[in-house]
Amino acid sequence: MATARTAMARALTAALSGRRVIILRHGNTGKAEVDAERELTEKGRSQCEQFGKAWASTLHGVTNVLASPVRRTAHTAALVAEPLGLGVTPVEGLYFVQPWRTAEMKAADADVGYAPVGEYISRHPGVYDKAAEMMATAVAERSGRLVPGDLLIVGHAGYLSFLALEVVEALAPASGSSERDEWLQAARKVVLDANVGEVCGFEIGAPGRGARYLPNPESTDFAAASSNDAFIINLKVAS
Numbered sequence: 001m002a003t004a005r006t007a008m009a010r011a012l013t014a015a016l017s018g019r020r021v022i023i024l025r026h027g028n029t030g031k032a033e034v035d036a037e038r039e040l041t042e043k044g045r046s047q048c049e050q051f052g053k054a055w056a057s058t059l060h061g062v063t064n065v066l067a068s069p070v071r072r073t074a075h076t077a078a079l080v081a082e083p084l085g086l087g088v089t090p091v092e093g094l095y096f097v098q099p100w101r102t103a104e105m106k107a108a109d110a111d112v113g114y115a116p117v118g119e120y121i122s123r124h125p126g127v128y129d130k131a132a133e134m135m136a137t138a139v140a141e142r143s144g145r146l147v148p149g150d151l152l153i154v155g156h157a158g159y160l161s162f163l164a165l166e167v168v169e170a171l172a173p174a175s176g177s178s179e180r181d182e183w184l185q186a187a188r189k190v191v192l193d194a195n196v197g198e199v200c201g202f203e204i205g206a207p208g209r210g211a212r213y214l215p216n217p218e219s220t221d222f223a224a225a226s227s228n229d230a231f232i233i234n235l236k237v238a239s
Contacts, residue, residue: 008137012170015143016205020150021171022062022214023164024051024201025157026076031231035097036070038231043218044072047199048079050217058203058214059084063149066142068094068156076199077154089145093138096159096228100130106229109158113226117161118192132162136170139163157196157228164191164202164211171205187211195222
């Protein structure tokens with residue numbers, strides 16, 4: 001009998017087959033007393049505009065937009081999707097403040113901070129497996145409502161990279177093909193090595209290309225806060 005993870009992987013592969021997937025981090029925000037209430041700053045809104053201009057040809061073909069439902073991700077998704085004439089579908093399972101976010105995940109977030117996901121895996125192996133599974137399941141469950149075409153997903157720093165690794169597996173050449181191992185190794189390296197900036201992300205599954213990092217013309221100040229939770233005023237972290 002297939003395990004839950006195997007079933008998830010099959011469902012995600014079926015949902016994403018034949019699509020490019022762009023996974024994007026939200027824009028610059030201010031602080032708030034509750035994580036879900038963080039709003040985009042003027043810089044964050046500008047980052048969305050600049051990303052849309054810089055990667056207009058890459059965004060061409062996107063017909064579906066999914067986003068974590070909180071303000072900063074929903075607003076980022078709306079600003080990027082508006083020139084495409086698309087609406088945004090909120091997906092609760094893309095938000096990291098969930099029952100599946102364990103104390104170990106919170107501790108790892110604080111320990112590693114904003115860093116490439118490869119560092120998280122090296123220092124805290126296995127800690128985020130459940131997060132990756134649940135986010136991938138949330139995307140797969142939308143498959144029946146997706147129209148033909150490519151998919152844009154807007155999520156959160158750190159966690160979106162774990163989702164990206166699942167998407168890489170889902171879009172890799174079929175098992176047994178001569179190119180699968182090389183494709184996977186190259187695509188995984190792109191995700192593992194990237195410290196994802198604000199309104200930056202990954203394109204996965206483009207013909208002739210496994211994965212690539214999509215930087216934003218506007219910079220990210222990684223020193224502004226050490227982690228997601230550091231944006232919470234008085235450390236009143238949502239749970």
